[in-house]
Amino acid sequence: xxxxxxxxxxxxxxxxxxxxxxxxxxxxxxxxxxxxxxxxxxxxxxxxxxxxxxxxxxxxxxxxxxxxxxxxxxxxxxxxxxxxxxxxxxxxxxxxxxxxxxxxxxxxxxxxxxxxxxxxxxxxxxxxxxxxxxxxxxxxxxxxxxxxxxxxxxxxxxxxxxxxxxxxxxxxxxxxxxxxxxxxxxxxxxxxxxxxxxxxxxxxxx
Amino acid sequence: xxxxxxxxxxxxxxxxxxxxxxxxxxxxxxxxxxx
Numbered sequence: 001x002x003x004x005x006x007x008x009x010x011x012x013x014x015x016x017x018x019x020x021x022x023x024x025x026x027x028x029x030x031x032x033x034x035x036x037x038x039x040x041x042x043x044x045x046x047x048x049x050x051x052x053x054x055x056x057x058x059x060x061x062x063x064x065x066x067x068x069x070x071x072x073x074x075x076x077x078x079x080x081x082x083x084x085x086x087x088x089x090x091x092x093x094x095x096x097x098x099x100x101x102x103x104x105x106x107x108x109x110x111x112x113x114x115x116x117x118x119x120x121x122x123x124x125x126x127x128x129x130x131x132x133x134x135x136x137x138x139x140x141x142x143x144x145x146x147x148x149x150x151x152x153x154x155x156x157x158x159x160x161x162x163x164x165x166x167x168x169x170x171x172x173x174x175x176x177x178x179x180x181x182x183x184x185x186x187x188x189x190x191x192x193x194x195x196x197x198x199x200x201x202x203x204x205x206x
Numbered sequence: 207x208x209x210x211x212x213x214x215x216x217x218x219x220x221x222x223x224x225x226x227x228x229x230x231x232x233x234x235x236x237x238x239x240x241x
Binding site for chain 1: 220
């Protein structure tokens with residue numbers, strides 16, 4: 001009875017009558033389920049690295065930076081954090097542009113988000129060059145490069161998705177009704193920012 | 207209930223909540239350490 005009413009609801013939308021196809025759930029959207037499973041796997045991946053971090057600091061009780069007189073560049077990373085967070089605002093602005101048929105806001109918002117993300121990644125690479133220790137020097141160095149590098153890889157993937165979305169936006173592929181190609185990279189980009197807040201708070205500040 | 211996987215708008219709001227909570231927690235920890 002319930003599935004029949006759900007199917008009727010879907011039918012009105014998709015002009016399809018009767019129960020959903022055998023390989024389609026009537027309760028969970030495929031896109032939502034895919035994103036849910038992806039985010040869960042990502043949380044487990046970051047969780048493994050955070051476990052190593054907390055093991056060193058809490059269980060083993062080893063010192064955290066400064067080590068051998070080398071400190072982590074909190075101020076530079078703080079500015080970089082502000083750059084990354086601001087890129088989420090421009091991403092949101094771009095999506096609002098897509099929803100309101102404002103093509104200029106969509107294109108400029110996506111391009112700005114891409115450039116801010118690229119700036120973040122460039123600053124991080126520059127930080128690696130000048131930081132003064134390498135991953136093999138000590139366990140703390142391994143964790144530092146592991147966590148920030150893992151996040152950097154996610155930023156790189158996000159930039160790749162953003163580049164596709166930006167090119168498509170300039171070609172006029174998105175409308176107020178159909179802009180999933182911006183929505184999904186947007187969700188991913190905000191997730192990457194959320195993970196950076198955890199990384200910056202634990203690795204640099206605490 | 208806020209579901210950051212449902213739409214970009216909700217993901218953005220979730221990000222703002224996380225940023226606010228992280229700022230409070232980090233501020234409190236640093237304050238307690240300084241005392």
